[in-house]
Amino acid sequence: xxxQIAFFLFSLIAIVGAILVVTTKRLFHSALALVLSFVGxxxxxxxxxxxxxxxxxxxxxxxxIAILILFAIMLTRHLMDPKARAFNEQWWVAALVAGFLFLxxxxxxxxxxxxxxxxxxxxxxIEGLGSSFVGxxxxxxxxxxxxxxxxxxxxxxxxRER
Amino acid sequence: xMDLENFLPFLGEIVARWLKGFLPVWLVDVIMMVxxxxxxxLLMVVVVMALTLLERxxxxxxxxxxxxNRVGPYGLIQPIADVLKLLVKExxxxxxxxxxxxxxxxxxxxxxxxxxxxxxxxGKKLVAADLNIAVLYVIALGSVTSIAILMAGWGSGNKYALxxxxxxxxxxFSYEVPMALAILSVVMAAGSMSLQKIVEAQSxxxxxxxxxxxxxxYFICGVAETNRSPFDLPEAESEIIAGYHIEYSGVKWAxxxxxxxxxxxxxxxxxxxxxxxxxxxxxxxSYIWFFIxxxxxxYVFFWFRATxxxxxxxxxxxxxxxxxxxLAMANLLVTGLVVKLDLGxxxxxxxxxxxNILAGGLALYLLGRFTPKKxxx
Numbered sequence: 001x002x003x004q005i006a007f008f009l010f011s012l013i014a015i016v017g018a019i020l021v022v023t024t025k026r027l028f029h030s031a032l033a034l035v036l037s038f039v040g041x042x043x044x045x046x047x048x049x050x051x052x053x054x055x056x057x058x059x060x061x062x063x064x065i066a067i068l069i070l071f072a073i074m075l076t077r078h079l080m081d082p083k084a085r086a087f088n089e090q091w092w093v094a095a096l097v098a099g100f101l102f103l104x105x106x107x108x109x110x111x112x113x114x115x116x117x118x119x120x121x122x123x124x125x126i127e128g129l130g131s132s133f134v135g136x137x138x139x140x141x142x143x144x145x146x147x148x149x150x151x152x153x154x155x156x157x158x159x160r161e162r
Numbered sequence: 163x164m165d166l167e168n169f170l171p172f173l174g175e176i177v178a179r180w181l182k183g184f185l186p187v188w189l190v191d192v193i194m195m196v197x198x199x200x201x202x203x204l205l206m207v208v209v210v211m212a213l214t215l216l217e218r219x220x221x222x223x224x225x226x227x228x229x230x231n232r233v234g235p236y237g238l239i240q241p242i243a244d245v246l247k248l249l250v251k252e253x254x255x256x257x258x259x260x261x262x263x264x265x266x267x268x269x270x271x272x273x274x275x276x277x278x279x280x281x282x283x284x285g286k287k288l289v290a291a292d293l294n295i296a297v298l299y300v301i302a303l304g305s306v307t308s309i310a311i312l313m314a315g316w317g318s319g320n321k322y323a324l325x326x327x328x329x330x331x332x333x334x335f336s337y338e339v340p341m342a343l344a345i346l347s348v349v350m351a352a353g354s355m356s357l358q359k360i361v362e363a364q365s366x367x368x369x370x371x372x373x374x375x376x377x378x379x380y381f382i383c384g385v386a387e388t389n390r391s392p393f394d395l396p397e398a399e400s401e402i403i404a405g406y407h408i409e410y411s412g413v414k415w416a417x418x419x420x421x422x423x424x425x426x427x428x429x430x431x432x433x434x435x436x437x438x439x440x441x442x443x444x445x446x447x448s449y450i451w452f453f454i455x456x457x458x459x460x461y462v463f464f465w466f467r468a469t470x471x472x473x474x475x476x477x478x479x480x481x482x483x484x485x486x487x488x489l490a491m492a493n494l495l496v497t498g499l500v501v502k503l504d505l506g507x508x509x510x511x512x513x514x515x516x517x518n519i520l521a522g523g524l525a526l527y528l529l530g531r532f533t534p535k536k537x538x539x
Contacts, residue, residue: 028316032263035309055298063305063338067331070312126295126355 014040263317268417271310285449326405330396341383343490361440430459
């Protein structure tokens with residue numbers, strides 16, 4: 001019962017945040033609403049006993065990505081103007097893509113046979129996660145690292161003064 | 163005779179048992195959680211009041227003056243006078259402010275400051291929640307602060323506030339990286355992210371002796387994370403007239419103040435927990451040891467403020483990215499190698515020493531070798 005109420009509340013936070021992101025007039029508020037949505041998702045992770053994921057969700061999405069978005073908004077000219085239009089003439093492309101993505105996700109959600117039986121959460125999740133990163137999934141993990149490294153170096157080279 | 167070590171947990175148990183006599187079990191659990199939370203919040207508010215007085219007294223002493231000495235004997239009632247003054251001050255919202263953000267920022271900055279204390283072990287049996295991801299939890303909460311500061315900076319509708327907000331976020335971002343790397347080497351050495359287990363791993367030697375480089379990096383980053391001098395650019399009075407909280411007054415301003423001092427105390431507590439053996443110590447009960455060590459660390463924070471002049475923003479960022487981050491990575495490499503060595507405790511300890519001296523010495527040598535002469539003049 002308590003779990004269901006908490007699930008309902010966190011889902012509400014996530015969904016209301018997501019709706020505010022696209023409906024708010026001021027872009028700065030949209031970005032902060034996105035943070036609200038992230039926090040709601042982190043709450044859902046905690047309900048699923050995935051505390052590690054929840055902490056990472058806060059650390060990376062709220063602490064890093066949201067700040068990055070806020071900075072991008074604040075440093076872009078005229079974006080903060082409250083009189084600026086929220087839509088430009090390409091809105092229908094975005095609507096098309098969003099609608100298509102929605103269909104794909106719905107098809108996936110409806111088709112996958114979700115296991116309903118609740119299995120016990122393993123005791124040492126972090127240890128398991130850590131050893132699969134450097135064991136079974138070593139190659140994908142390293143490839144992702146190299147990709148990030150390349151992006152980092154690329155960003156530095158673009159931003160460097162000549 | 164009740165021994166002091168078990169006194170508080172014992173008291174809690176008695177109260178819980180008494181409540182269970184006439185209340186359902188789940189309600190007793192909820193009540194106990196709320197009571198512990200309130201106790202921690204109350205303790206922090208009292209600690210902050212004490213810290214403000216201590217800071218002004220110690221700064222006064224270091225600068226050869228008296229410090230507060232008018233209200234009460236030796237100025238002891240000064241914090242209460244300050245709080246009363248802040249409570250009755252007019253709450254001003256600037257015309258140009260973004261009302262919602264201006265209102266929410268002080269709330270959002272103070273919540274994570276209190277939340278950190280849920281995982282910090284005050285004593286052998288005094289920890290509100292011994293999470294197995296406690297270290298990550300603390301880092302994550304620290305990163306939420308930058309959102310609140312940006313909200314305050316933007317929401318105030320003031321260019322100085324906005325400048326302070328930008329500075330604060332750049333600083334918090336830059337120093338979060340070496341801080342996390344320094345903590346990571348401790349986590350690797352202890353083999354756990356639970357703060358209680360990290361404390362227990364520090365015997366016979368605390369990590370300050372095994373990981374001196376990580377200790378120094380963490381402490382420097384801690385000073386920067388709390389926006390304290392010499393890293394107090396975001397709220398530099400003489401440059402941007404207090405930065406992001408320029409447009410706040412009364413209770414809202416007090417919230418920023420409260421958060422800053424709680425964070426200072428929390429960073430001291432984290433230094434003690436991660437590096438100085440936490441609540442470990444002979445004879446005295448564990449929580450007394452914890453508070454003695456934290457008080458010493460807080461004193462060092464105040465001492466820093468009286469000693470070092472403020473840095474420039476480019477010096478600040480260069481110091482983090484070009485010195486602390488590479489050093490922290492080298493330290494991480496050393497720790498990773500030593501953890502994998504099969505040497506026994508003292509063999510590993512010597513390997514840590516050798517690695518730390520090598521990494522630290524090399525870093526200092528490179529710093530001296532490649533610093534342009536005009537930067538020193």
